Amino acid sequence: MGLVDQLVNQPHYTLVNQPRENDILSHKELFDSIPEEYLSHKEKYENAIRKTVLYYRLMQKYQNYKEGSTILDETRANYRNLVSFAVFKDYPPLMLHNGMFIPAIAGQGTPEQQKHWLKRAKNMEILGTYAQTELGHGTFIRGLETTAEYDPSTEEFVLHSPTLTSYKWWPGGLGHTVNYCVVMAQLYIRGRHHGMQPFLVQLRDEATHMPLPGVKLGEIGAKLGLSTVNNGFLAFEHHRIPRDRMLMKNAQVLKDGTFVAGPSSKLAYGTMIYVRVIIVNGMANLMAKAATIAVRYSAVRRQSQIKPSEPECQILDYVTQQHKLLICIATSLAFSTCARWLWDVYTGVMGQMESGNMDHLPELHALACSLKVVSTMDVSGLVERCRLACGGHGFMHSSNLPYTYGLATAACTYEGENTVLLLQTARSLVKAWQKGSKGKPLSPTEAYLMDKSPVPKWENTLDGIIAGFRRVSAGKVQDCVSKIDKLVKMGTSYEDAWNQTSVRLVAASEAHSRAVILATFRSEVSRAAAALSPPLSRVLHQLVHLYCVYWALERLGDLLLYTSIAERDVQELQQQYEDLLQKIRPNAVGLVDAFDLRDEILNSTLGAYDGRVYERLMEEALKSPLNAEPVNQSFHQYLKPFMHGKL
Ligand SMILES: CCCCCCC/C=C/C(=O)SCCNC(=O)CCNC(=O)[C@H](O)C(C)(C)COP(=O)(O)OP(=O)(O)OC[C@H]1O[C@@H](n2cnc3c(N)ncnc32)[C@H](O)[C@@H]1OP(=O)(O)O
Numbered sequence: 333m334g335l336v337d338q339l340v341n342q343p344h345y346t347l348v349n350q351p352r353e354n355d356i357l358s359h360k361e362l363f364d365s366i367p368e369e370y371l372s373h374k375e376k377y378e379n380a381i382r383k384t385v386l387y388y389r390l391m392q393k394y395q396n397y398k399e400g401s402t403i404l405d406e407t408r409a410n411y412r413n414l415v416s417f418a419v420f421k422d423y424p425p426l427m428l429h430n431g432m433f434i435p436a437i438a439g440q441g442t443p444e445q446q447k448h449w450l451k452r453a454k455n456m457e458i459l460g461t462y463a464q465t466e467l468g469h470g471t472f473i474r475g476l477e478t479t480a481e482y483d484p485s486t487e488e489f490v491l492h493s494p495t496l497t498s499y500k501w502w503p504g505g506l507g508h509t510v511n512y513c514v515v516m517a518q519l520y521i522r523g524r525h526h527g528m529q530p531f532l533v534q535l536r537d538e539a540t541h542m543p544l545p546g547v548k549l550g551e552i553g554a555k556l557g558l559s560t561v562n563n564g565f566l567a568f569e570h571h572r573i574p575r576d577r578m579l580m581k582n583a584q585v586l587k588d589g590t591f592v593a594g595p596s597s598k599l600a601y602g603t604m605i606y607v608r609v610i611i612v613n614g615m616a617n618l619m620a621k622a623a624t625i626a627v628r629y630s631a632v633r634r635q636s637q638i639k640p641s642e643p644e645c646q647i648l649d650y651v652t653q654q655h656k657l658l659i660c661i662a663t664s665l666a667f668s669t670c671a672r673w674l675w676d677v678y679t680g681v682m683g684q685m686e687s688g689n690m691d692h693l694p695e696l697h698a699l700a701c702s703l704k705v706v707s708t709m710d711v712s713g714l715v716e717r718c719r720l721a722c723g724g725h726g727f728m729h730s731s732n733l734p735y736t737y738g739l740a741t742a743a744c745t746y747e748g749e750n751t752v753l754l755l756q757t758a759r760s761l762v763k764a765w766q767k768g769s770k771g772k773p774l775s776p777t778e779a780y781l782m783d784k785s786p787v788p789k790w791e792n793t794l795d796g797i798i799a800g801f802r803r804v805s806a807g808k809v810q811d812c813v814s815k816i817d818k819l820v821k822m823g824t825s826y827e828d829a830w831n832q833t834s835v836r837l838v839a840a841s842e843a844h845s846r847a848v849i850l851a852t853f854r855s856e857v858s859r860a861a862a863a864l865s866p867p868l869s870r871v872l873h874q875l876v877h878l879y880c881v882y883w884a885l886e887r888l889g890d891l892l893l894y895t896s897i898a899e900r901d902v903q904e905l906q907q908q909y910e911d912l913l914q915k916i917r918p919n920a921v922g923l924v925d926a927f928d929l930r931d932e933i934l935n936s937t938l939g940a941y942d943g944r945v946y947e948r949l950m951e952e953a954l955k956s957p958l959n960a961e962p963v964n965q966s967f968h969q970y971l972k973p974f975m976h977g978k979l
């Protein structure tokens with residue numbers, strides 16, 4: 333739930349760290365007596381599985397899973413995500429089971445296939461993942477090599493991994509956890525290629541968990557983060573599956589091998605849109621977590637003096653610290669607000685597609701790409717900023733900021749590498765520009781591209797800033813189109829012209845994303861604030877104002893290029909920004925408390941509600957196995973002989 337909703341609805345499901353007797357987090361066996369940092373790679377995984385089983389049993393007890401409800405699932409997923417932070421510092425081994433395996437069946441399966449497989453998957457009778465990426469390809473889906481050859485004589489598909497680079501590589505849970513998988517493979521029938529299709533494949537025996545014949549499985553090894561997700565590899569050796577294991581909601585293969593194409597070949601990519609939409613909310617949660625840790629720590633930590641005659645001050649009183657952290661609060665609110673808006677857009681387009689109307693899919697794809705990129709890029713950068721703002725203690729795993737950074741930065745790559753997705757949005761913007769230039773109507777979020785009115789006098793207002801970002805985006809898109817046209821007229825192929833313009837295309841795409849986010853954040857908060865008390869409404873509007881002015885100052889170069897902003901406007905903006913920091917400072921701790929993240933979810937020595945930072949740091953330090961004895965055995969084995977010249 334976004335901050336606005338929390339503030340409005342005050343869902344005291346955890347009245348600031350008051351655990352309820354029947355709350356899932358009151359089950360202490362969910363938590364580690366020995367911090368995960370001191371477990372081996374294998375022990376971490378085994379411990380994560382132990383906690384996963386306990387966690388899901390408790391979730392099923394408290395969450396009474398209902399078939400079919402979507403937004404409720406997302407809310408539960410949100411709660412699950414938040415609670416799972418408590419149980420797992422990293423994502424759990426079954427992250428993909430909920431995050432992609434179930435959604436892939438729901439989005440790609442026929443009603444019969446959904447009925448059969450979703451029931452088993454949601455009851456955790458089977459565990460699955462989503463295997464698309466291969467050792468040799470992740471971005472270029474059309475280059476994926478795993479094949480599914482239909483054999484009409486046996487009404488089976490033969491799955492095969494022809495090369496080492498065709499091995500599926502990365503899917504979460506694939507190594508040792510799941511026994512089923514949605515595999516994306518190139519479909520061939522009688523030698524003819526029918527594109528990438530989804531197949532539901534059993535990988536392991538349900539009783540023994542042994543890999544089935546013709547299936548090779550393993551995990552891919554240690555990573556920067558997500559150490560308990562069990563990312564794995566998978567290869568097929570002419571592995572046969574029944575015809576009804578191709579998920580056939582969109583395209584079908586009849587018994588005789590007739591291929592029936594779906595309304596669009598891109599529908600097979602639908603799971604990726606869904607996950608990109610979900611990721612935006614996930615980033616808002618991670619930002620809320622990091623902001624809570626860093627702001628609370630900054631209220632506890634006293635360091636140096638502002639005036640020599642005064643005692644050491646809270647580091648949150650340094651304006652530089654406010655500059656580092658208050659934007660983090662606003663960013664979490666911005667992305668949770670945009671996530672709810674994007675989810676409504678997503679469910680609307682999915683509803684239209686159910687009745688055969690595909691018109692808005694391209695706009696949804698462009699929005700999902702751009703918001704996934706900007707939310708992951710901004711949040712991973714700002715989580716790292718939160719870590720740095722906590723000095724040395726931010727570098728401790730016990731602060732939970734390094735883990736949180738690992739979770740955020742992974743999302744810059746998975747579900748579509750960020751540069752590649754910005755280029756997808758750029759493709760949509762260039763097409764919109766070309767369409768609009770012929771007088772054709774544009775989608776609501778791209779219509780501003782055709783604003784041909786003279787550049788207005790700059791105004792240091794929210795309207796002025798949002799209009800300025802739209803001018804920047806439209807100007808960048810126009811520059812890209814002009815450069816591509818110029819290169820093509822000089823004889824360059826369109827593809828080469830596109831590549832030579834791609835740095836500008838990525839910048840135009842980001843500018844568009846920021847224009848969408850600023851406008852959405854502002855309008856959604858204004859709408860919600862109408863129901864709030866004046867003080868609450870005021871502080872939320874201050875956060876929106878801070879967010880808009882922050883990004884105007886961050887993108888001054890672009891504004892100077894494409895708007896009429898002048899030096900005095902910039903000076904005034906800077907002053908506005910500093911005034912806002914001063915206004916928000918008194919509410920900073922209250923605002924992160926309003927994220928209402930319990931200590932078990934924060935998992936942080938620095939962010940705990942009671943502020944006992946130093947005691948908690950020492951408590952965690954003493955848990956180090958090295959502190960079990962005053963002299964480690966290595967002294968006698970190595971150091972002592974070495975220091976005495978005997979080694
Ligand atoms: C709780 C959540 C937990 C989440 C955990 C997540 C763990 C991670 C999982 C994964 O990473 S799963 C694997 C994810 N992999 C990717 O995202 C691959 C990224 N690559 C692509 O999406 C595509 O390759 C591409 C970059 C979009 C390019 O594809 P391609 O070269 O085939 O297409 P284009 O020629 O560029 O475009 C063709 C046409 O299709 C449209 N389109 C492309 N993708 C989609 C889509 N997903 N949905 C709808 N439409 C799509 C594109 O806009 C073009 O349309 P036109 O312009 O031709 O009309």
Ligand SMILES: Cc1cc2nc3c(=O)[nH]c(=O)nc-3n(C[C@H](O)[C@H](O)[C@H](O)COP(=O)(O)OP(=O)(O)OC[C@H]3O[C@@H](n4cnc5c(N)ncnc54)[C@H](O)[C@@H]3O)c2cc1C
Nearest residue numbers: 462463464465469470471502503504742746747748749751
């Ligand atoms: C933590 C994690 C979990 C994952 N989980 C899963 C999973 O569960 N299931 C699954 O199927 N996959 C999963 N993946 C894989 C993920 O989807 C891919 O890593 C991602 O799609 C990027 O593809 P790639 O790794 O091949 O990178 P590449 O595409 O090779 O990117 C490398 C560089 O090439 C650039 N590049 C590539 N193509 C272009 C282009 N057309 N134009 C410009 N630049 C380009 C990129 O911008 C990047 O800088 C996971 C990855 C990670 C990191």
